[in-house]
Amino acid sequence: MLSISNLHASIGNKEILRGLDLEVNAGEIHAIMGPNGAGKSTLASVLAGREDYEVTDGSVRYDGKDLLDMAIEERAAEGIFLAFQYPVEIPGVSTTNFLKTALNEIRKYRGQEPLDAVQFLKLMKEKMKLVNIDQSLLSRSLNEGFSGGEKKRNEIFQMAMLEPKLAILDETDSGLDIDALRIVADGVNQLRSPDRATIVVTHYQRLLDYIVPDFVHVLYKGRIVKSGPKELALELEEKGYDWIKAEAN
Amino acid sequence: MTPYASYNDFKEQLLASFRDNEERMNGERKAPLHQIRRAALRQFDQLGFPTIRHEEWKYSNVSGLMKQAFELDGTTTLTPGDLAPLEIPNLDGTILYFVNGRYHPELSRIASPASQLQITSFASALKSEPDLIDRHFAQYANYQENSFTALNTALASDGVVVRVPDNTTVEQPIILRFITDSRTKNIASQPRNLIVVGRNSELMLAESYRTLGEGASFVNVVTEIVLDHDARMQYYKVQDETEKAYHIGTTQVNQKDNSHFYSATVTLNGSFVRNNLNIRLDGQYTEAFMYGLYMPNGRQHVDNHTLVDHAMPNSYSNELYKGILDDNSTGVFNGKIFVRPDAQKTNAYQSCKNVVLSPGATMNTKPQLEIYADDVKCSHGTTTGQLNDEALFYMRSRGIPKDEARTLLLYAFSQDVLSQIKIQPIREYLERVVTAKLGK
Numbered sequence: 183m184l185s186i187s188n189l190h191a192s193i194g195n196k197e198i199l200r201g202l203d204l205e206v207n208a209g210e211i212h213a214i215m216g217p218n219g220a221g222k223s224t225l226a227s228v229l230a231g232r233e234d235y236e237v238t239d240g241s242v243r244y245d246g247k248d249l250l251d252m253a254i255e256e257r258a259a260e261g262i263f264l265a266f267q268y269p270v271e272i273p274g275v276s277t278t279n280f281l282k283t284a285l286n287e288i289r290k291y292r293g294q295e296p297l298d299a300v301q302f303l304k305l306m307k308e309k310m311k312l313v314n315i316d317q318s319l320l321s322r323s324l325n326e327g328f329s330g331g332e333k334k335r336n337e338i339f340q341m342a343m344l345e346p347k348l349a350i351l352d353e354t355d356s357g358l359d360i361d362a363l364r365i366v367a368d369g370v371n372q373l374r375s376p377d378r379a380t381i382v383v384t385h386y387q388r389l390l391d392y393i394v395p396d397f398v399h400v401l402y403k404g405r406i407v408k409s410g411p412k413e414l415a416l417e418l419e420e421k422g423y424d425w426i427k428a429e430a431n
Numbered sequence: 432m433t434p435y436a437s438y439n440d441f442k443e444q445l446l447a448s449f450r451d452n453e454e455r456m457n458g459e460r461k462a463p464l465h466q467i468r469r470a471a472l473r474q475f476d477q478l479g480f481p482t483i484r485h486e487e488w489k490y491s492n493v494s495g496l497m498k499q500a501f502e503l504d505g506t507t508t509l510t511p512g513d514l515a516p517l518e519i520p521n522l523d524g525t526i527l528y529f530v531n532g533r534y535h536p537e538l539s540r541i542a543s544p545a546s547q548l549q550i551t552s553f554a555s556a557l558k559s560e561p562d563l564i565d566r567h568f569a570q571y572a573n574y575q576e577n578s579f580t581a582l583n584t585a586l587a588s589d590g591v592v593v594r595v596p597d598n599t600t601v602e603q604p605i606i607l608r609f610i611t612d613s614r615t616k617n618i619a620s621q622p623r624n625l626i627v628v629g630r631n632s633e634l635m636l637a638e639s640y641r642t643l644g645e646g647a648s649f650v651n652v653v654t655e656i657v658l659d660h661d662a663r664m665q666y667y668k669v670q671d672e673t674e675k676a677y678h679i680g681t682t683q684v685n686q687k688d689n690s691h692f693y694s695a696t697v698t699l700n701g702s703f704v705r706n707n708l709n710i711r712l713d714g715q716y717t718e719a720f721m722y723g724l725y726m727p728n729g730r731q732h733v734d735n736h737t738l739v740d741h742a743m744p745n746s747y748s749n750e751l752y753k754g755i756l757d758d759n760s761t762g763v764f765n766g767k768i769f770v771r772p773d774a775q776k777t778n779a780y781q782s783c784k785n786v787v788l789s790p791g792a793t794m795n796t797k798p799q800l801e802i803y804a805d806d807v808k809c810s811h812g813t814t815t816g817q818l819n820d821e822a823l824f825y826m827r828s829r830g831i832p833k834d835e836a837r838t839l840l841l842y843a844f845s846q847d848v849l850s851q852i853k854i855q856p857i858r859e860y861l862e863r864v865v866t867a868k869l870g871k
Contacts, residue, residue: 230828231827232824254833255833257828258829272843274843274847275843284830340829344830
C-alpha cells in the first residue's frame, strides 16, 4: 500500500529525514518509535503533505501512485488520514459542518453522490458510539475550548467518519490519561480491517499495549535504524534508546 | 458630462442649488427649520470637503468624488421589472423605496397598521408635521464639525420619518431601500431619515443601498434615531453598491434611560464608503451593541467611524467590527469611546478583527478611548492578520480543497456579525452574497 524509499526531507535548510525506507501493506499496523528529534512527526507531516517540508530526494508510492505529486486534499480523498498531535482550533465551524463538508468533498472526488442530512446524521450517530463522543461537542466550534482528551477523541471520531485506507496517528497518546487512551485505542482497533493500514507514531510504548502493532520501527537521525516485532517496543521501554543510538552510530 | 475642472466646482454647484431652492420659497424662509439649514450651509461652505489633513479623514481621501459631475435632482421612474434584480427574496414587512433620494410610494408597501407605526416621507413631514421636525431635526447629528452632515442638513429634501408610539411592538420590520439609478447620469442624493421610537416600544429597521446602472453615484445620507425610555431597536445598514459608488453616511442615535440599541453595519461593495455611527447614551442603564462587517476587494475603500458617548451612569456598550480585505483594497476602523465625568459604572468594550488576504490590501485601525470618570470598565483590541495556515492545512488534510477551506474559514469569520441580524430574509440574503463574494 505504502512504499517509502530513500526519503529525504528538510525544513528550512535543516535536513530531518535522511534516507528513510518503509513498506506498509494493507491490514498491517506499524509503530514508529524513536527519541525526540528523530524525525517521527516530520514523517507524518510529509505523508500528509504539509507544505513547510521540502522533499529533496527519494520517493513515496501509495497504492501504486506517486504520493508526493498529490495535493493535501487529494491525499485525503485517496484515503490518507493524519490524526494531529496538536489538532487545530477552528472558530465558527462546527465539527458536524466540517465533517459533512469533508466527507462530501471526498465523495465528490470519488465520483459518489453526496450524503444528504439524514444519511449523514445516521452515519454520525453510528460512529459517535465508537469513540464515545458527545453530540454537544460536535455542534461546538471545531476543537475550540476542547480539553486535550476531547481533541484527540475528536480526531479519532473524524477518522471513523472518513474511513481512511491509511491512517497515521501522530503522537495521539500524548497528553492522554489512561481512560482516554483506552477509548482512543478502542476506536482505532475497531477500524482494523484487512483493507486498511495504520502507522502509529509514538514516543512511549504505553499506547502499544492497546494498539498492538505488527511491526515496530525505530527512527533515529532521520532513518529507520531497527525494525522488529511488537516485542521490540517492550525492549525499548526497558532499555531506552541509548543502545540503538550506539548501534546506529 | 465633463469632469469638474477644480475641487471647488462641485461645492459651488451644491451651494448654488441651495440658493435656487431658497429663491423658490414662499414664506418658509423665516421658519426655524430654514434657519438651521442656512446655518448648516454656512458650515458646509466654511468647512468644505475634508482633505486628508483633517484628522478624521486621514486615511480616507474623498477627492475622487470631485472627479465627475453629478446631477443633484435626478428624478427617474423605475418599474417593478427594473427592481427585480435587486430584490431580497422572502422579504416581508414594510418596504419603502427611495429612488435617487426620492420616496416612491407606488413601489412601496406599508405592512403595519397606523396605530403601530406612523410613516411619512421626509418631504411631506416638512409640511405636515413642522412640530415634530422642529423638535428633532438636526438636534442630534452634528453639522458643526462634519461637513457632509452639514451638506445633508442644508440640502436634504426627502427620506423617511418613522414614529412608533409608546408601548408598541412593531411586529413587521421596516426595510428602507435606497436605489440610485445611474443608468443614464451620475447621480447624487442626500436622503434624510428620522426615526423616533416611543417609550417601551420596539422596532426593527434596515437600510439597504443599491445602485442600478454604470454611472457614478454619490449618496450622502443622515439618519437620526431617537430612542425614548425603555425603547428597543434593531438597526441594520447594508450596502451593496457599484465600483463607482461613493457612499457617506451618518447614523446618529440618542438613547434615553433603559433603552437598547442593536446594530449591524455590513459593507459589501462600493468604491468609497464611509460609515459614521454615533451613539449618545443619554440615559442610565442603556445598552448599545454595534456589529460591523466589511469586505472590500479591488480598489474599494471602506471606512467605519464609530463613536459611543457615555453621558450617564450605569450603561453598557459593546462593539465588534470585522473586516476581510482583498486585492488592493483599503479599510479604516476608528472607534471612539467617550466616557463623560458623570458616566460612572460604565462598561464599554470594543474589538476590531481583520483578515488581510492580499499583500496589496491595507487596514488602518485606531481605537480611541477618552475616559473622564474613574469607576468604569473599558477594553479595546484590534487584530489584523492573514488566514491561519495551520487551519487551512488541517481542513485540507481532511479532504476539503484549498478554496473551499478558505471560503469556509472566512464565512465562519463573518458569522459573528451576520448571526446578529434578526430579520431572517436579510440575514439569509447576506449569507448568500457573502459566500458568493468569498468564493470569487
